[in-house]
Amino acid sequence: MHETVFSKEIIRVINHKLKSLDGNSKISSVSVRLSPLSHVRPKTLNAAFLQMIKTSNLKDMSLNIKSSEVELECKSCGRRFNVFKPIFVCPHCKSKGFDIKEEHEFFVESVEIEKKQDVCIWYNACPLKRFYEQGKLPKGWIEDYCWGDNSKCVRKKMEEEDRYHPDNMLPDGRIDKGLR
Numbered sequence: 001m002h003e004t005v006f007s008k009e010i011i012r013v014i015n016h017k018l019k020s021l022d023g024n025s026k027i028s029s030v031s032v033r034l035s036p037l038s039h040v041r042p043k044t045l046n047a048a049f050l051q052m053i054k055t056s057n058l059k060d061m062s063l064n065i066k067s068s069e070v071e072l073e074c075k076s077c078g079r080r081f082n083v084f085k086p087i088f089v090c091p092h093c094k095s096k097g098f099d100i101k102e103e104h105e106f107f108v109e110s111v112e113i114e115k116k117q118d119v120c121i122w123y124n125a126c127p128l129k130r131f132y133e134q135g136k137l138p139k140g141w142i143e144d145y146c147w148g149d150n151s152k153c154v155r156k157k158m159e160e161e162d163r164y165h166p167d168n169m170l171p172d173g174r175i176d177k178g179l180r
């Protein structure tokens with residue numbers, strides 16, 4: 001169950017980091033280091049983490065798992081060497097017996113932050129906001145255009161060019177007769 005403990009640690013670090021972010025930033029991914037000697041495989045950790053975040057506000061976050069460095073000492077020739085992979089053969093004498101000198105089984109290395117797209121300046125006045133809040137318009141439209149890349153919105157272009165556009169025109173320019 002180490003993967004559960006590690007996943008909880010990732011979420012703890014993320015939540016701590018979130019407290020220091022302004023509203024315009026979000027965490028897009030998190031990078032962790034996992035020892036090649038760990039009993040937890042990267043695939044298992046990834047699956048446990050995704051399972052833990054899937055219904056939370058972190059659900060779009062990705063996890064990068066890299067191997068950490070382990071320092072070993074050969075029992076035969078006494079020399080030390082570092083490994084990143086679970087291949088443990090002394091590079092000097094090819095012996096397979098070793099002692100672990102230094103190992104960090106798991107740690108969160110970094111948290112990647114990205115700026116959120118700006119909410120469209122017309123959002124509060126836009127009829128599509130009202131339709132969305134009334135449950136008549138799927139959230140995808142709002143996420144893609146109003147909270148996402150609103151530079152591609154046909155309504156926005158027409159608004160700025162002072163051209164007439166009906167309330168039931170979708171961001172891609174199509175008319176949805178069901179919207180009223």
Ligand code: SF4
Nearest residue numbers: 120123126146150153
């Ligand atoms: S539909 Fe277009 S104009 Fe209206 S708020 Fe969204 S992006 Fe802006």
Ligand SMILES: [Zn+2]
Nearest residue numbers: 074077090093
């Ligand atoms: Zn050796």
